[in-house]
Amino acid sequence: MLDGECNPDRPPLPRDAGTHRATSVDFPVCVVLPAGGTGERTGLQTPKQFWSFLERPLISYTIDAFERVSWIQDVVVVVAKENLDQMSGIVQRFGHRKVRVVTGGSTRHRSIYNGVQALAEDRPEVVIIHDAVRPFVEEDFLSKITLAAKEHGAAGAIRPLVSTVIATTSEGFLDHSLERAKYRASETPQGFTYEVISQAYQRSSESDLEFGTECLHLALQHCHINAKLIPGPPTLWKVTYRWDLAAAGSIIKGGSRFCTFVQ
Ligand SMILES: Nc1ccn([C@@H]2O[C@H](COP(=O)(O)OP(=O)(O)OP(=O)(O)O)[C@@H](O)[C@H]2O)c(=O)n1
Numbered sequence: 001m002l003d004g005e006c007n008p009d010r011p012p013l014p015r016d017a018g019t020h021r022a023t024s025v026d027f028p029v030c031v032v033l034p035a036g037g038t039g040e041r042t043g044l045q046t047p048k049q050f051w052s053f054l055e056r057p058l059i060s061y062t063i064d065a066f067e068r069v070s071w072i073q074d075v076v077v078v079v080a081k082e083n084l085d086q087m088s089g090i091v092q093r094f095g096h097r098k099v100r101v102v103t104g105g106s107t108r109h110r111s112i113y114n115g116v117q118a119l120a121e122d123r124p125e126v127v128i129i130h131d132a133v134r135p136f137v138e139e140d141f142l143s144k145i146t147l148a149a150k151e152h153g154a155a156g157a158i159r160p161l162v163s164t165v166i167a168t169t170s171e172g173f174l175d176h177s178l179e180r181a182k183y184r185a186s187e188t189p190q191g192f193t194y195e196v197i198s199q200a201y202q203r204s205s206e207s208d209l210e211f212g213t214e215c216l217h218l219a220l221q222h223c224h225i226n227a228k229l230i231p232g233p234p235t236l237w238k239v240t241y242r243w244d245l246a247a248a249g250s251i252i253k254g255g256s257r258f259c260t261f262v263q
Pocket residue numbers: 033034035036037038039040041042047049078104105106107108109111112131132133238239240
């Protein structure tokens with residue numbers, strides 16, 4: 001069994017033990033973009049991935065960020081059943097040529113699992129998972145995540161926490177607080193060998209799929225893979241609230257000048 005494969009009975013390898021570190025992506029890579037959510041936290045009717053800026057929906061900008069990368073083969077976009085026609089229309093209208101559209105599930109994990117299953121015949125070396133509502137990801141960072149995923153089995157973007165995380169009692173009082181310097185926010189893109197992500201999902205329980213929020217955790221829990229964590233740029237942030245839609249619109253309309261400002 002090679003490093004990066006999923007063996008739940010094996011203790012994790014020491015990092016970098018006996019592995020060959022590639023410096024460019026010269027193996028098959030596919031992408032899963034979960035876009036099956038409703039965007040409840042925006043308080044808007046239209047799911048955020050379908051909001052348009054300069055007459056183009058947000059999801060199309062995200063797809064474009066991946067289609068521009070020559071070493072990415074296929075992009076599986078996962079959408080809710082009721083948005084399948086709309087998504088197919090977007091693919092046609094904006095000429096997306098690497099995209100396959102598949103039906104999502106009731107939670108983010110279930111949607112991603114459907115996307116991973118859609119790649120069963122391709123069996124790419126690495127699968128990148130990236131929230132459809134993080135449109136500003138760049139090739140340089142995708143390449144870091146992909147190479148680390150191939151080497152370690154799993155890799156993910158992290159950012160410093162902006163606030164301290166505290167636990168509350170059921171009565172709404174402080175229970176305890178975490179030491180902020182020890183923790184990071186987990187973001188996307190994340191990368192996995194196909195073997196790891198498919199096994200991790202196959203071994204997931206209904207409870208994992210219903211309540212879990214972290215693919216890297218599934219790889220740890222079910223495949224004993226400690227993901228390599230790579231600090232990412234602030235532009236990876238996830239469009240979550242209405243305010244974030246306004247910020248995304250400013251970046252898109254302001255072009256690269258704004259991106260340079262927020263780096
Ligand atoms: N059943 C679901 C739920 C979420 N997602 C996707 O997972 C990504 C990150 O999730 P989040 O920001 O939570 O999106 P929503 O679930 O749409 O937002 P909210 O939680 O506010 O409803 C989004 O691209 C979203 O479309 C998905 O593919 N399938």
